[in-house]
Amino acid sequence: SSSESDLLLTFKSSIDDPTSALSNWSPNSTTHCDWTGITCSNATSLVTSVDLHNLNLSGDISPSICRLPHLSHLNLANNFFNQLIPLQLSQCTALVTLNLSNNLLWGTLPDQIVLLSDLTALDLSRNRIAGQIPLSLGSLASLQVLNLGSNLFSGFLHPPLFRNLTQLVLLDLSQNPSLASELPQEIGSLSKLRSLLLQRSGLYGPIPRSFLGLRELKVLDLSQNNLSGKIPLGFGLASLKLATLDLSQNMLSGSFPTDVCYGKSLIELSLHDNSFTGPIPNIIEKCSRLERFQVQDNSFAGALPSGLWSLPGLKLFRAENNQFSGELPDLVGVSSRLEQVQIDNNSFTGRIPRGLGLVHTMYRFSASLNGFSGNLPENIFDSPVLSIINLSHNSLTGSIPEFSTCRKLVSLSLADNSFTGNIPPSLGHLPVLTYIDISDNSLSGKIPSELQNLKLALFNVSFNQLSGSVPPPLVSGLPASFLQGNPGLCGPGLPNPCNVPPGKRRSNTNRLIWALIVMSIAVGFMVLTAGLYVVYRLSRNKSNPCTWKSVFFYPLRITEEELLMALVEKNAIGEGAFGKVHVVQLPGGEFVAVKRLLNSSNLSFRKVKSEIKILAKARHRNLTKLLGFCYSKGTILLIFEYLRKGSLGDALRRPGFSFEWSLRLKLAIGSAQGLLYLHKDYVSQILHRNMKSNNILIGDDFEPKISDFGFDRVIGETSYKSSVASELGSYCYMPPEYGCSSKKPTEEMDVYSFGVVLLELITGRPAEQPEARETLDVVKLVRRKVNMTNGAPQILDPKISGTAQRDMLEVLELALRCTAILPEKRPSIIEVVRSLQSLEPIIYPPMCSGELLPSGQQ
Numbered sequence: 135s136s137s138e139s140d141l142l143l144t145f146k147s148s149i150d151d152p153t154s155a156l157s158n159w160s161p162n163s164t165t166h167c168d169w170t171g172i173t174c175s176n177a178t179s180l181v182t183s184v185d186l187h188n189l190n191l192s193g194d195i196s197p198s199i200c201r202l203p204h205l206s207h208l209n210l211a212n213n214f215f216n217q218l219i220p221l222q223l224s225q226c227t228a229l230v231t232l233n234l235s236n237n238l239l240w241g242t243l244p245d246q247i248v249l250l251s252d253l254t255a256l257d258l259s260r261n262r263i264a265g266q267i268p269l270s271l272g273s274l275a276s277l278q279v280l281n282l283g284s285n286l287f288s289g290f291l292h293p294p295l296f297r298n299l300t301q302l303v304l305l306d307l308s309q310n311p312s313l314a315s316e317l318p319q320e321i322g323s324l325s326k327l328r329s330l331l332l333q334r335s336g337l338y339g340p341i342p343r344s345f346l347g348l349r350e351l352k353v354l355d356l357s358q359n360n361l362s363g364k365i366p367l368g369f370g371l372a373s374l375k376l377a378t379l380d381l382s383q384n385m386l387s388g389s390f391p392t393d394v395c396y397g398k399s400l401i402e403l404s405l406h407d408n409s410f411t412g413p414i415p416n417i418i419e420k421c422s423r424l425e426r427f428q429v430q431d432n433s434f435a436g437a438l439p440s441g442l443w444s445l446p447g448l449k450l451f452r453a454e455n456n457q458f459s460g461e462l463p464d465l466v467g468v469s470s471r472l473e474q475v476q477i478d479n480n481s482f483t484g485r486i487p488r489g490l491g492l493v494h495t496m497y498r499f500s501a502s503l504n505g506f507s508g509n510l511p512e513n514i515f516d517s518p519v520l521s522i523i524n525l526s527h528n529s530l531t532g533s534i535p536e537f538s539t540c541r542k543l544v545s546l547s548l549a550d551n552s553f554t555g556n557i558p559p560s561l562g563h564l565p566v567l568t569y570i571d572i573s574d575n576s577l578s579g580k581i582p583s584e585l586q587n588l589k590l591a592l593f594n595v596s597f598n599q600l601s602g603s604v605p606p607p608l609v610s611g612l613p614a615s616f617l618q619g620n621p622g623l624c625g626p627g628l629p630n631p632c633n634v635p636p637g638k639r640r641s642n643t644n645r646l647i648w649a650l651i652v653m654s655i656a657v658g659f660m661v662l663t664a665g666l667y668v669v670y671r672l673s674r675n676k677s678n679p680c681t682w683k684s685v686f687f688y689p690l691r692i693t694e695e696e697l698l699m700a701l702v703e704k705n706a707i708g709e710g711a712f713g714k715v716h717v718v719q720l721p722g723g724e725f726v727a728v729k730r731l732l733n734s735s736n737l738s739f740r741k742v743k744s745e746i747k748i749l750a751k752a753r754h755r756n757l758t759k760l761l762g763f764c765y766s767k768g769t770i771l772l773i774f775e776y777l778r779k780g781s782l783g784d785a786l787r788r789p790g791f792s793f794e795w796s797l798r799l800k801l802a803i804g805s806a807q808g809l810l811y812l813h814k815d816y817v818s819q820i821l822h823r824n825m826k827s828n829n830i831l832i833g834d835d836f837e838p839k840i841s842d843f844g845f846d847r848v849i850g851e852t853s854y855k856s857s858v859a860s861e862l863g864s865y866c867y868m869p870p871e872y873g874c875s876s877k878k879p880t881e882e883m884d885v886y887s888f889g890v891v892l893l894e895l896i897t898g899r900p901a902e903q904p905e906a907r908e909t910l911d912v913v914k915l916v917r918r919k920v921n922m923t924n925g926a927p928q929i930l931d932p933k934i935s936g937t938a939q940r941d942m943l944e945v946l947e948l949a950l951r952c953t954a955i956l957p958e959k960r961p962s963i964i965e966v967v968r969s970l971q972s973l974e975p976i977i978y979p980p981m982c983s984g985e986l987l988p989s990g991q992q
């Protein structure tokens with residue numbers, strides 16, 4: 135026993151203990167079994183456990199601890215040990231649990247870990263451990279808990295790793311984004327698993343069918359990976375105990391997993407940010423314990439089952455950015471615990487549900503960009519915790535009800551509807567109300583003076599029929615554009631100053647005369663300044679913000695004025711047939727790309743808005759997100775997400791373009807998938823009509839995003855055609871039939887243009903080819919060469935190694951079919967996607983090398 139205390143003191147001597155947490159570890163004390171964190175066996179008085187978690191310790195973990203012969207539990211979690219994984223701990227052969235989580239450990243996981251053969255729990259999570267996960271770990275057959283989450287592990291998950299780990303109850307490899315692996319089938323044989331956490335861990339490929347063997351599973355998190363394919367049929371039937379299923383932020387497709395509710399255990403279902411399609415089946419009503427339902431950002435469609443709304447435990451309901459339709463049921467008499475409902479950007483119709491205000495837990499209701507109509511229910515704002523309500527961009531009518539109980543309301547957005555009547559004065563009594571957007575309605579009467587009590591960050595009442603004087607605090611702090619479009623409004627700084635009361639007028643005659651003199655001088659001065667200003671504005675080709683209307687599909691928190699101010703030369707990043715592109719920084723710090731379209735056909739705001747809504751609703755990982763737009767007669771500003779890597783066209787034109795083949799293939803597959811979505815998967819088919827490498831932007835991880843699709847809808851056919859005609863380079867992408875005036879735009883035309891992009895990727899050269907003295911586009915150049923004996927290989931980009939040649943020739947073959955002169959000879963976009971996908975490399979695990987074998991076998 136005395137030697138055990140010596141061993142502990144040696145262990146302590148290499149540790150920094152700034153808070154003296156180990157002060158009672160002292161040579162003078164009678165028994166070390168009372169020391170902080172030490173547990174001894176009652177029978178033998180020998181140390182069985184050292185638990186020093188969360189004590190701010192740093193320094194070295196000394197191997198002396200392993201000389202405690204009965205040490206079975208070592209917990210040093212939540213400290214600041216900053217060293218290589220201590221190899222010597224493998225000498226602690228009696229260890230049953232080892233927890234070194236949440237330190238600053240680094241290096242690779244040594245194979246010697248295999249010596250800890252009695253381990254049932256190993257937690258190394260939240261460190262900086264890198265390299266492959268060693269196969270030797272798979273020999274620890276008693277492991278029940280294996281947590282390697284939040285590290286820097288990389289490489290492939292080798293199937294043998296999991297073969298012997300049949301006792302595992304928890305497996306956590308999450309948050310290791312540098313892993314790059316398919317999901318090993320073998321995980322499906324770990325039949326005792328209750329928690330499988332593999333989120334954000336570089337996984338790709340399908341969810342194996344073997345997962346049907348995970349019958350004890352309660353938590354499955356595969357979110358934030360690149361998983362594709364469908365959820366295996368019968369998965370819900372097999373995992374009846376499943377309480378959390380998170381498959382969000384992948385590339386999964388297929389229909390809603392109808393069987394997830396069979397076990398009735400599901401509490402959280404997250405399928406958002408995938409490509410699921412079809413309806414949500416009525417069977418969802420059987421998920422009686424469901425609390426969180428998130429299916430946003432997919433392509434689900436159809437009506438939502440009405441029983442979903444009355445699930446007794448449901449708190450979070452997110453279904454925005456889908457294609458749902460139909461009406462919502464009334465919530466009168468429904469005992470609901472709903473807290474947050476977001477169903478924006480769908481095609482719901484009918485009335486806003488009666489009884490919504492009776493759901494007293496509701497703090498956010500957001501249903502913008504739908505087709506809701508009719509009056510608002512009188513009690514809509516009655517939830518005492520209501521904080522955010524967004525019903526903008528619908529077709530709602532009637533007056534805005536009074537606000538009585540919702541004293542927590544922070545944001546109210548009712549913009550772009552057909553509300554009439556007055557602005558309710560009760561709005562001014564809501565103490566934390568900060569954002570009010572009731573623009574684009576038909577509201578009349580005065581702006582209630584009560585509103586000046588509020589500390590507003592946004593107050594937009596533009597384009598209504600309001601009249602009377604604007605309370606001064608509302609004029610002074612906010613952009614004038616938020617009041618525009620209300621000819622009856624008056625006040626300081628507005629086009630109409632308010633009338634001075636008659637009594638005052640008489641008593642102020644003298645002052646008036648003086649004022650007139652001063653004013654004449656001032657007016658003269660102003661006219662001069664205004665003249666100069668107009669000349670200045672015209673010279674800078676800027677537009678008066680007062681003539682602008684805007685619709686933002688995302689909260690950009692920027693005014694048209696600020697946006698217009700930012701459209702200066704130094705922010706310009708490119709110019710195309712339709713106008714210039716500028717990069718603009720939002721007040722929140724993010725960047726957006728703003729494209730100015732010259733709308734020479736002067737389409738009305740309503741028409742433009744409905745067309746742009748269709749473009750904005752097209753959501754796919756391979757489409758550039760349209761965030762909003764501003765409109766004035768003659769010009770439209772489209773606001774897109776900003777992709778800092780620029781376009782494929784930019785890359786192709788850079789000298790020494792040298793993307794490797796796998797990257798080019800990835801760009802081709804992604805762009806084809808984007809096009810496929812526009813042609814076939816999106817409810818209202820969109821023809822791109824301007825497919826070219828300049829309109830393929832490069833996102834993170836080189837995921838391509840198609841841009842500039844469907845502009846013909848926004849600016850009208852005539853403007854569109856004349857813009858395209860002005861861009862010489864675009865001709866290389868146009869199919870031969872484009873010139874025929876009788877030909878309507880077709881899918882085949884887009885396929886031709888895409889074929890040209892494929893040729894650019896294969897040859898590594900931009901479509902427009904200056905060769906000899908004539909200008910030859912890439913299609914003609916390739917055709918000439920291909921017709922020569924042995925000509926095809928000559929046109930492949932020589933910068934790409936010979937091993938990819940076979941695949942490149944296959945893509946060449948496909949590109950030639952896409953660019954066939956006769957449209958009917960071209961493949962469909964589905965066929966194009968399939969052919970390209972068939973060339974995607976399958977990543978085989980590297981051969982097991984010596985370093986991966988347990989140390990004894992090297």
Ligand SMILES: Nc1ncnc2c1ncn2[C@@H]1O[C@H](COP(=O)(O)OP(=O)(O)OP(=O)(O)O)[C@@H](O)[C@H]1O
Nearest residue numbers: 708709710711712715727774775776777780781828
């Ligand atoms: N969303 C964006 N993010 C980052 N850069 C962009 C974005 N949109 C455009 N750009 C940049 O601006 C350049 C010009 O784009 P633009 O679309 O105006 O021209 P284009 O594609 O050559 O012609 P067209 O007007 O016929 O589509 C692009 O090549 C790209 O570098």
